[in-house]
Amino acid sequence: MREALAWQGGQVHELFVTATAAQRNPELLQTAQAQGIRISEVTDKAAASLSETVTPQGLVAVCDAVPQPLDQALQGAPRLVAVLYGVSDPGNAGTVTRVADAAGADAVIFTGDTVDPHNGKCVRASTGSLFHLPIARSRDAAEVFAACRAAGLRLVAADGYAKQDLVEASVQGDLQHPTAWVFGSEAHGLPDDVIAQLDTSLKVPLYGAAESLNLATAAAVCLYASARDQRN
Structure with a gap:
């Protein structure tokens, strides 16, 4: 409140x-x-x-309604943006918004069949972060990706099956670039046709026996990796 x-x-x-x-x-x-x-x-x-x-x-x-027009949410020179594609669970969407806020992201964009940011559970899971940074909503993923590129952002898919991981990308200096991280649903991830529209894909390395990370945890690792490298 x-x-x-x-x-x-x-x-x-x-x-x-x-x-x-x-x-x-x-x-x-x-x-x-x-x-x-x-x-x-x-x-x-x-x-x-x-x-x-x-x-x-x-x-x-x-x-007032929270979402802003895409061009307004991405105005200036954004360095770090979180894009949620097809995230239907409101708790996940709200938590990723909170994580993006904590990592110093410049905006969060809801696209595809992602839950409405006004959903009560999404609002509560964000713990106020919906009011801290620009939020945009557009069902048209192609429009969102074009707007991110126009703002100078490199589109990176968070994909558990990617060939390259965050550590390798960091060593190569790739995470220093202005980046829009694209996150899919926890159950299905990002569709292949969506990944094909992006500039690259990266995975979080798993060193233990866990099969995967949940969406919010993976988003935290990815966003903080970029935030750290962009500040070095």
């Missing part, structure tokens, strides 16, 4: 709050009042319905 109230890319229009939550969060209500936001008290049952969760915090905000 603090992130929503401090959001520079949009505004909060109304705040629904239970009596208990109001007692626990007086400073948030003061901030909302100072911004001229309408505050409406609701029952616990209503808060649970609005927040789509079993254990609501008792605070629900009505905000």
